[in-house]
């Protein structure tokens with residue numbers, strides 16, 4: 001199997017004012033030697049990307065963004081281009097998060113266009129996929145993941161330009177997590193699809209687990225085959241929690 005460097009990424013969602021930047025300082029100070037083995041990424045809201053990147057300069061914390069528009073510029077009031085995020089200091093952008101798919105009705109095709117926009121701007125695309133509770137109960141999890149992967153990932157995905165985040169919708173912000181066996185099945189399936197479509201590059205793409213990861217369950221989840229790190233929501237807002245998760249590797 002390919003050597004994949006673990007990535008622990010924090011998604012602050014619509015949380016964070018200037019005072020929150022201190023958490024990034026605390027994370028960088030608390031990393032110890034962890035950065036030698038693990039990539040660390042924090043994705044604050046767009047308003048903080050520029051200042052967060054300034055705070056993170058010279059540290060082992062990278063700064064990413066949440067969502068982008070597919071176009072590089074234009075009459076899209078309120079939207080933000082990937083190029084703008086890159087200029088502000090982001091190195092990655094989360095696209096296709098279930099909250100975007102649900103509240104903004106984003107389709108797989110739109111997510112794919114946003115991933116292409118990320119690449120155009122030189123950003124790594126963190127593409128999120130995941131089944132709803134109804135889909136899981138109906139036994140459709142792998143089918144849903146297969147459709148989302150086929151539709152959301154652009155041709156040309158590589159180990160460097162793509163990260164996939166498996167986030168069961170019912171596990172996000174709920175305190176619920178799938179069993180280790182269910183995580184293993186989903187991640188194994190995603191890996192197979194990545195390799196089938198992208199060959200050796202698909203072997204190198206990191207597949208993160210996301211959904212109610214916290215310090216107390218991180219070690220168990222991160223030990224699962226084909227889990228190459230975590231995408232962390234709520235527990236990324238406090239440096240102590242985030243470090244507790246990152247240290248689970």
Ligand code: PEP
Nearest residue numbers: 172173210211212233234
């Ligand atoms: C997320 O929204 O990406 C996420 C995983 O959230 P939480 O960790 O809060 O469940």
